[in-house]
Amino acid sequence: MGAASAAPTGGGPRRPGSFRRRDRIIGLLAVLPAFLVVVGFMAFPVAFALYISFTRTNGLTYEWRWFENYIALFNDPIVLQVFLNNITFLISVPLVIFIAVLVSVLLFERVRGWKFFRVIFFLPNVLSVAVIGLMFRNAFGFNGAVNQALGLFGVEPIQFFTNGTTAIAIIILAIVWSGFGIQSLLLLSGLTSINPAVFEAAAIDGAGWWKRLWYITLPNIRRVLGFVFIINVIYTFSALFGFVFVMTAGGPGFDTTTIDYLVYLRAFSATNLGSGAALAVLIFIFIGVLTVIQNRVFALGKED
């Protein structure tokens, strides 16, 4: 009230200093809620996780251990095994992107029934990970639909979840199935931003479907493609918990355990939050480095 009402009226010159100060305060107040949210819900938890990664704690008592948790993790063969599991899960990234590109191009070209398929492909995204996990666990269970179907052809039932390789394959299948729809739509949004005249010109010049895809479509959606690639890689290292928890509980042994699941096991099941936090910090750094590399590879910062 004060500054605004005390300002001269009738078109007189404003005092620049008071104007700037008032704007600054309004600006600060405007960003304050967001600032509090960022500090309270992002910066503080991250800083606290970093702090407890240097301690041995069950959440109630804290004992400073310097780098002991980190050293123990580097010497732990289970951490290496689990990390390699995550690397295996990276197979899902090109798979899901390949299918998403294919679907988005078909939707972009408005194949027959494209509106229907657009809805169908999006449907897995309204299902929770738990539901999708249960669906796949039941379908590929010993007495599940897949084994029943195989039985019709005289194939003996397969124990998909007692072998790490097949169990990971089924989880990857679930990830691809649940993820390609939304990513198709993301890519579709990139496709719709391409100037149609480019396609028309290419068609006039006699470029076929594959040439248009390779020389026009894909280069023009490079940024979206890069974004989708990066979020998929991040997802593979930080968000498979739900699938693993529901489908295999990380087993048999640690054969399908992922890093995020191991963070949970260390932090809560083994009541060692410090070790879990140290693992989370390491994976945070690893994902950060990986993202920077991908950013360079896809040249996301470069102008077209």
Next chain:
Amino acid sequence: MKKRQAGALALLTAGVMVGMTACAPATPADGETRELLVWDNGLLGRLLENGDPDLENSFLDQMAVAYEEENPGVDVVVVQQGGDFVTATAQFQAAAIAGTGPDIRIQFAGSPTTNFADFFVDLEPLLGAEVLDNLAGVNVNREGFDPSGRLLGMPFGAGNLFTVFQNHEVLAEAGLDPANPPATWEEMIANGQQVVDNTDKNGFWLANLEGFVGAWMVSALVGGELGESAFTSMVAGDIPVDDPAMVKAYETFAAWGASGLTNPDAGQVSNGDSTAGFVNGSSAYYLVGTWENQNMLDAFGEDGVSSFFIPVLEGAAFPNIGAGGPEIALSITEGAEDKELAADFLKFLAQAEIQDLWVELDQRQASNHVDGDSSKIESPLLRAQFEELTGATDGVTFAFDSLMPQATIDLFYRVNASVFLGNLTPEDAVAQLKASYETEIANQ
């Protein structure tokens, strides 16, 4: 301008204060209801299929109502956690750290209780000798298993034993007499082979996705080799975790997994789906624990099923032994707002006649109260198991996963699952357990 800044700050401060006040727990005034929140994971309570409390069969819910009637103004809220107990433990820890945990938690006795020493209060001063002196098995819930340690959980019930249930119909079909149960592990395997050879049934039913079956079997077999104090000595460091008896037990377990005598999906059936698989009648033997007594009787009737303790290996030094021990512990959490009320509820449950009600209702185990009424045991299975226990002159082995540090227990289950499937050698499994135990003990 300064006034405006001050005004904005005052407004912000007031907003924060109002928000914090709104979030703060209310202090009950006189005459208000005192609430007691109890978390269970199927140990004393039951749920219906739709998730509502099974008031007809759930001891805990019945006792909550009875206690409320005795104590007007008290509201006992029972929450069934669901999921396996590893998950339930993680939920509890997370909630306790966040300050949203229960006042009373019911969990497995032994290390699943003592591993959370920081989360539970010492019950000794709250319950007093007049209650505790009447209960058996108190020391398994003491910090460090030290008789003078803090008492972290009140034992409830006489405990469970790991057993093998036998389906009479399948055994008869295979030409075996259920009245003559196998005396050794090898005999039982031979019987299983006979079942497979003579019928279209499996010798054994088991659900080992989580590795729990391995936990019961390894505990029983090692007990047979090293005696009832095998794992208490192991946790104290007097017997190494990689003792040859452990390797031998795991070799037997691996051979069982590779034998082809079990249900073919044994490695991927979860514990939660376990009983449903056996009661469909496709297998002769079911390796589990006495907690399944009632389910077995419901499925097969008194004449259709019987049980025997998990047999030990031929030539074992301690052949007349059982495995298992105190199962249930009730703890008061550090976060409990009204610890006196929580203690009063535990005292209520600890009464001999209340435990008798539980025995009568559940028929799963006997009372651990000195004045418990053994006539309340009506289940023929439970009676037979108690008779068998009197013949167990070598005692009862308290299981590996009732004594070890939590991280070692978690690893134990996982290596069990892997060894059974042949994905891990017995030697590697035991070496991993030893390394985990040493790390955890060093950290304590």
